[in-house]
Amino acid sequence: MPTQENKQDTKPAFFITTPIYYVNARPHLGHTYTTVAADTLARWKRMRGYDVRFLTGTDEHGQKIERSAAKTGKTPQEFAAGVSSEFRGLWDRMGLTYDDYIRTTEDRHKRGVRHLFTVLLESGFIYKGTYSGQYCVSDELYVDGPPGTICPDCGRVTETVSEENYFFKLSAFERKLLEYYEEHPDFIRPETRRNEVMAFVRGGLRDLSISRTSFNWGIPVPGDEKHVIYVWMDALANYITALGYGSGDPSLLEKYWPADVQLIGKEISRFHCVYWPAFLMAAGLPLPKSIVAHGWLLFEQSKMSKSRGNIVRAETVLDVLGADALRYFLLREIVFGQDGSFSFDALVQRYNSDLANGYGNLVSRTLTMIEKYFDGIVSFPGRSIHVSPVSGIENAASDCIGSFNKHFEDFQFSAALEAVWAFMKTIDAYLTAEAPWKLLAQSNDLPMQNRVKQILDSAVESIRIITALVYPVIPEAAAKVWKQLGLGDITKADLKDLQWGGLKPGTKLGELGPVFPRAEKEAIERMQDMEEKNQTPIEAESRRGDQVPAATVTEVEAPKPAAKERFPAHAQPAHPAAASVAPPAPEAPTRAATPVAGATPAPAATENAKIGIEDFAKVELRVAIIRVAERVPKADRLLRLEVDLGYEQRQIVAGIAEAYTPESLIGRKVVIVANLAPRKLRGLESNGMIVAASIGEKGTPVLAGFLEDVEIGARLK
Numbered sequence: 001m002p003t004q005e006n007k008q009d010t011k012p013a014f015f016i017t018t019p020i021y022y023v024n025a026r027p028h029l030g031h032t033y034t035t036v037a038a039d040t041l042a043r044w045k046r047m048r049g050y051d052v053r054f055l056t057g058t059d060e061h062g063q064k065i066e067r068s069a070a071k072t073g074k075t076p077q078e079f080a081a082g083v084s085s086e087f088r089g090l091w092d093r094m095g096l097t098y099d100d101y102i103r104t105t106e107d108r109h110k111r112g113v114r115h116l117f118t119v120l121l122e123s124g125f126i127y128k129g130t131y132s133g134q135y136c137v138s139d140e141l142y143v144d145g146p147p148g149t150i151c152p153d154c155g156r157v158t159e160t161v162s163e164e165n166y167f168f169k170l171s172a173f174e175r176k177l178l179e180y181y182e183e184h185p186d187f188i189r190p191e192t193r194r195n196e197v198m199a200f201v202r203g204g205l206r207d208l209s210i211s212r213t214s215f216n217w218g219i220p221v222p223g224d225e226k227h228v229i230y231v232w233m234d235a236l237a238n239y240i241t242a243l244g245y246g247s248g249d250p251s252l253l254e255k256y257w258p259a260d261v262q263l264i265g266k267e268i269s270r271f272h273c274v275y276w277p278a279f280l281m282a283a284g285l286p287l288p289k290s291i292v293a294h295g296w297l298l299f300e301q302s303k304m305s306k307s308r309g310n311i312v313r314a315e316t317v318l319d320v321l322g323a324d325a326l327r328y329f330l331l332r333e334i335v336f337g338q339d340g341s342f343s344f345d346a347l348v349q350r351y352n353s354d355l356a357n358g359y360g361n362l363v364s365r366t367l368t369m370i371e372k373y374f375d376g377i378v379s380f381p382g383r384s385i386h387v388s389p390v391s392g393i394e395n396a397a398s399d400c401i402g403s404f405n406k407h408f409e410d411f412q413f414s415a416a417l418e419a420v421w422a423f424m425k426t427i428d429a430y431l432t433a434e435a436p437w438k439l440l441a442q443s444n445d446l447p448m449q450n451r452v453k454q455i456l457d458s459a460v461e462s463i464r465i466i467t468a469l470v471y472p473v474i475p476e477a478a479a480k481v482w483k484q485l486g487l488g489d490i491t492k493a494d495l496k497d498l499q500w501g502g503l504k505p506g507t508k509l510g511e512l513g514p515v516f517p518r519a520e521k522e523a524i525e526r527m528q529d530m531e532e533k534n535q536t537p538i539e540a541e542s543r544r545g546d547q548v549p550a551a552t553v554t555e556v557e558a559p560k561p562a563a564k565e566r567f568p569a570h571a572q573p574a575h576p577a578a579a580s581v582a583p584p585a586p587e588a589p590t591r592a593a594t595p596v597a598g599a600t601p602a603p604a605a606t607e608n609a610k611i612g613i614e615d616f617a618k619v620e621l622r623v624a625i626i627r628v629a630e631r632v633p634k635a636d637r638l639l640r641l642e643v644d645l646g647y648e649q650r651q652i653v654a655g656i657a658e659a660y661t662p663e664s665l666i667g668r669k670v671v672i673v674a675n676l677a678p679r680k681l682r683g684l685e686s687n688g689m690i691v692a693a694s695i696g697e698k699g700t701p702v703l704a705g706f707l708e709d710v711e712i713g714a715r716l717k
């Protein structure tokens with residue numbers, strides 16, 4: 001007889017990981033998305049009898065974190081500890097079932113990384129050389145190209161670094177990696193990411209610089225402490241250091257490595273699908289079975305991220321609708337692998353239609369009838385007397401189980417949930433057609449009672465199956481319903497072989513209660529308000545989205561004096577378009593040309609608003625060169641520009657797309673207002689303003705420029 005423990009050991013292992021999150025930003029819905037997906041898969045596997053290990057954590061080293069900490073006046077260690085505990089606190093509040101939480105500042109991790117470095121050095125895969133080139137601090141990425149090269153991942157201008165470095169012989173793995181991808185078609189998922197990665201590797205791999213000497217916040221190279229190990233090598237190693245790599249105790253590694261699923265966002269595919277497997281090959285370790293990249297969660301058309309300033313915090317949704325609502329939305333609304341948008345409207349709509357009116361309502365109407373007509377006892381007559389349409393429901397249930405599991409295997413959560421909700425509709429329609437509440441009113445004799453029992457028992461058995469299926473996605477609600485079904489603790493249920501007929505005759509329902517109360521319309525506003533209160537003023541402005549007339553004006557905006565000063569009662573506004581309207585609200589951008597660049601100033605206005613030289617001196621006008629220019633999706637007039645001031649690079653969103661094509665602007669020198677407070681346009685932070693004249697009826701912008709060559713960064717005064 002196997003003991004309980006032995007029995008446990010025979011369970012197949014399943015190791016699932018999320019990326020470890022940078023601690024330079026507080027957790028937002030983007031991070032929540034990946035972690036929720038991992039938690040859902042972990043729960044699904046656990047309920048199917050796997051010995052699951054679910055790992056998440058935080059990535060705490062590197063120049064980016066060092067700089068963020070410096071801005072707050074904290075040591076990197078203090079700063080990292082604070083944000084890391086925010087991540088962990090959020091996951092705990094959401095009830096996520098991670099088994100291990102690794103921080104790269106922990107000793108167990110540092111020891112493992114040093115061990116990995118030593119193994120690769122001793123096996124000849126690491127050597128010392130000189131790196132001179134471009135580096136993107138934001139992405140911690142080396143980029144090929146001359147000084148001024150733009151980072152292909154984030155669009156920021158790279159920094160030039162020249163250092164004596166350790167190199168990893170990545171070039172030695174080009175062929176091996178390609179062979180591996182060919183032989184393991186499921187190693188990188190989905191297919192699009194696989195193709196991208198293969199194309200990248202086919203383009204040739206160069207050795208990778210894996211140490212830095214220009215900052216200290218990292219793990220020192222063993223025996224050469226002035227170098228710190230490249231943050232991506234440090235970070236990727238977490239997946240094995242968390243299992244005790246380098247600790248001398250191989251038990252967890254033996255049990256759980258290679259990982260079954262490593263979930264990532266698509267932007268970090270190269271690190272996970274090229275560097276990571278190459279490091280593992282070099283260290284003689286097996287590769288993960290599959291790296292699964294999902295798409296981006298967008299908010300107001302662009303990727304939700306701290307640098308774009310368009311984040312939404314999970315806490316807001318948790319406070320108003322609860323964790324299940326958020327989990328359901330993320331997994332149902334977004335096709336895993338593709339980008340998808342988040343909005344409070346869509347969230348509340350999904351919540352009401354699918355959870356409150358859908359699942360919640362089906363549960364409550366069915367269980368209330370069983371309570372009312374049969375004292376809460378489920379009789380479940382069993383298969384033998386099933387007649388159509390009950391047998392039809394039984395078939396639909398087993399099709400639903402099959403389809404749900406198949407979609408889950410393929411990480412197609414949305415399709416899996418669609419299948420369940422389609423089954424729910426069938427049950428709803430069945431109840432409506434049979435109308436058991438009417439039948440008992442017609443007659444209360446035994447045959448009629450049996451008929452009603454059969455209808456309700458089929459519905460309640462369907463609810464049992466639905467609840468077991470949706471448990472990984474909406475665990476709190478499913479656990480509640482499970483109790484209401486009289487089945488106890490869902491986490492203890494054996495749901496490995498879920499099939500029709502599991503509900504035992506004589507089961508007594510538990511205490512009934514609402515599962516998903518309907519959300520009122522105010523919920524949307526409440527969440528929006530909560531987000532605004534939690535943001536910096538700039539972030540809050542972007543969240544008000546539609547109230548910011550971003551694309552309706554040339555965003556070559558004027559600074560914002562009080563409206564009254566700008567348009568005194570007797571003055572003519574500078575633009576015909578504004579002539580018939582009341583003075584704009586103080587916070588609304590105007591389409592007027594700037595005081596310094598306006599080609600058609602309104603005489604009356606200028607007379608009444610003369611400024612002294614000290615006021616003019618407050619405006620910092622500088623020469624900048626445009627390095628990147630691209631259209632802003634769904635905003636006909638806006639261009640996103642990256643401008644270089646020599647001493648810094650920044651992003652400006654300008655309303656000049658109707659007058660200039662992006663290509664015509666690259667390399668062009670312009671004048672910018674460099675000390676304008678940043679603001680948000682279409683979710684993009686605009687740091688400064690390009691100076692332009694505003695010409696003709698339509699106020700067409702014409703960029704200010706110079707006849708002589710002027711060096712970038714020069715101030716106009």
Ligand code: MSP
Binds near residue numbers: 018019023031059304
């Ligand atoms: N620290 C690295 C990862 C190292 S893993 C060895 C990193 N950290 S991060 O904080 O930037 O987190 C990136 C991950 O967070 C993405 O890969 C994705 O899993 C998740 N997301 C962050 N923002 C996201 C969206 N807007 N949309 C979807 N996922 C997002 O990169």
